[in-house]
Amino acid sequence: MAPKNKNPNGENVVPEVQQKKTQALILKSSDGEEFSISKSAAGLSVAIKNMMEDDCAGGVIPLPLVDGGTLARVITYLNKHAEDGASDEDKRKFDEEFLSGMEVDVLCDVALAGNYLDIRGLFHDVCQRIVNGMKNKSVEWVRKTFRIESDFTAEEEEQIKKEYAWAWEGVDSDAD
Amino acid sequence: MNACLPDDILEMCLVRLPLASLMNARLVCKKWRNLTTTSRFMQIRREGLFQSSWLFLFGVVKDGYCSGEIHALDVSLNQWHKIDSHTLKGRFLFSVASIQDDVYVVGGCSSLTNFGRVDRSSFKTHKGVLVFSPLTKSWRKVAAMKYARSSPILGTSEVNPDCFVFRNQQNRSDRRFYRPRVGGVSDVYEDPHRLSVRRQSRHSLDETDVSLFPSIKPCKFVRQKTEIHPAKMRLPLDFGVACSGVVCHGMFYVYSESDKLVGYDIERGYWVTIQTTPSPPRVHEYYPKLISCKGRLFMLSVSWCEGDGQIGRRNKAVRKLWELDLMYLNWKEMSTHPDAPMDWNAAFVADEELIFGVEMFKIFGQVLDFVTMFNVSDVRTGWNHISRNHATHDLDASSCMTKSMAVLRL
Incomplete structure (x- = not known):
């Protein structure tokens, strides 16, 4: 059997997994801002992953429902969670801090984005955060x-x- | 930005609210109210494990009267609520059991001559079963037991509709009047009677009924069309007075004051004596409490602190949690309760992997209450105090004896 890392011409190619990691992708927000993100990080969003697989990715994925500020936050989150070497404990701590400073408005935007991009962990954390603020309130x-x-x-x-x-x-x- | 999240996302947020905050959310506007009152919403909330434990303390006595007041502790927010309930006024020595969102109040007594008082000179014993729904703060009656009972021992279980007890439409029940703490003879009643409570489980898929098994006791079982061997249906004569019971793995376990353990197989419909290794030694005045938690069987029992019997010092009594290994039938010590056992009628209930206990006693002219919690999946953490002296300041000391507790996920 031919080794998987050769293309039909017998040239060496980077294995796909590695390729995903290193390759970057451009996400474009509703207000036209562009963000570069590694494919591995972007892949944590089920929606983006599907778009990558359907190859509507000419390298640039437009996200017309997410504004730049929110997208920047989401990307921060994705990058942390795709980081090699970040332990679950690190991630948990990060999530805590990541969300703690946000106003309700911002949380709602992130929740919308998390839902739209289908990032389960983020979506659930944000929802929880939103209601935590409502506990014991009039x-x-x-x-x-x-x-x-x-x-x-x-x-x-x-x-x-x-x-x-x-x-x-x-x-x-x-x-x- | 969006003052308005789309409904589906808003819903995903609101299901996570603890009950008290959810009640609040229902007051915000009509849309929120409509979103949060559907049965679908409540189902997502239940299945998503967003509910949390609420403890309900029943049977308190105030200024000499059974006030009917219910004290509820919202464990997640650590808040006590007081719920007035006229329905329970004057009633004492009833038992409570929780099934899904409801608390079943079974039997009990009311004084005939001094209505409202805990007066056992002349009293009526009830056979009625009342259901309290905290979510709607409403009461309803369900089918009564065949015979009146005070302090019946209750077990609840989900059973298949075509299991033995349903085919035969019978159930047994036990009667136990209040009697002095020491001594007492087991009342043995022949009591074949129809299942007291039967209700369709809300999870229609698994086609089970949730049933309440009011206690038991040596009872001759009237056979209808069954083929069960009679010998298996009787409790041993020396079983004694039942003091605690609980359903675990389809078996209604009952422990007696003479330290015997029996089990009633709910599916097959007969009693078996369970020969365990010797039960943990205990201080006679404190009756053990059986607890069923995550399919495991536990017992809380008060014993003398071993190895502390030094000359000139009084040995200390400690309350310990034991687990019965259901395979090898030996008792294993799990944990020691941090509080000195001051309340011989301490109530313990289980919710998922948590065991909650409440101890109430009068000291320095005041009734104090201590609520503790133990997670059976996390033995190392031990018992936690979750509330002290919140509910009972103005209660009478007799509350300690008449109280009972139920836990619900709300």
Whole structure:
């Protein structure tokens, strides 16, 4: 059997795995920014991986639903997780820090991107982060943070509050 | 940016909320309320393991009356909630068991002459089974037991609808009145009766019923069309008074005050005596509690601290957790509880790999409560205190004796 690392002309080629690692790919955000990323890192996104396999990759993959700022964050995440030598513990620590500084708005954008690009770990972490912020917070805090107007009438709200009356004790003040 | 995540992503976030925050989220706006109240949503929440343990403390006595109050500890947020429940007013010595999102309250007594008080001079014993749904804070009645019971020993199990007990539509139950702590004779009742509680499991795929097995005891079993050998259906006469029971691997294990262990095979419908290596030595006044956790059988039992019997010093009592090796039937010590066993009626319940315990006792004129937790998959961590003295400041000392506890994933 012919060795796999020879092409039909008998020339040596870089094995595919290695090729993936070293080769770079360009991701293009909705606002036209271009980011270079290794194929191995990009492959952690199931969506990008599929695009690479379908070879719509002329080397540049347009991501019309992700803006530059968000894409930069996502790429940081992907690079860390594709890093050789990064232990699970390192990655966990990184994830923690990576998300901890983000505002709710930013978290939502990253969640959208994580979902669109199908990066499971990131998506789940971000969702968790978003709700962690909501724990022990009042309804008003949640409305303000997510910019939601209540469409309940005062009576309806009273009624619902009554239903679950016991669940509202011990909620933190809105100070933080 | 998006004040509005698309619904599917918003849903993926909201399923992760602990219950109290979820209740909050339902008040935010109509869309959130609609998203979070569907059965699909609750199913994702359940299956995604986003629920967390809630402990429910029942049967407290306040100012001399059984107030019916339920104290609930949200373990993940470490918050106590108090739920008023008129339904339970005046009732004491009932038993509780959790099945999915509900707590079943079985039997109990009410005073006839002094309504609301823990008064055993003249009382009525109930046979009713009440179901409490914390999610909706609602109560409903389900089929009653055939006979009235106080402090029945309960086990719950998922059983196949065509298993023995269902084919025969019978069940046994045991009666145990309150009696002095020491001594007492086992009440033996012939009590063939219909299964008390039967309900369709929500997981319609596996076609199981979730059943509540009210306790047992030596009981003659009225046979209908079965071929079971009668000898196998009786408990040994010297079994004594049942003090704790739990279902594990389709077997309803019951432990007696005379340190005997028996098991009722739910599928096949008969009792077997389980000969274990000698049970761990224990202090007589404290009855052991059986716990079933992740298919393993445990027991909490209070014993004298060995090797600490120095002259002039009083030996210390310690509460220990033992595991019964279900293959070789020997008891193995797992862990020692950090607290001195002050409550002889300490309640222990299991949820997944966690065992929760609550001890309540009166000291310095005040009833104190200590809630502890043990993870059977992580023995090295040992017992953790998860709450101290939150629920019980204003309760009567008799609460220690009448309390019972259930745990739910909510």
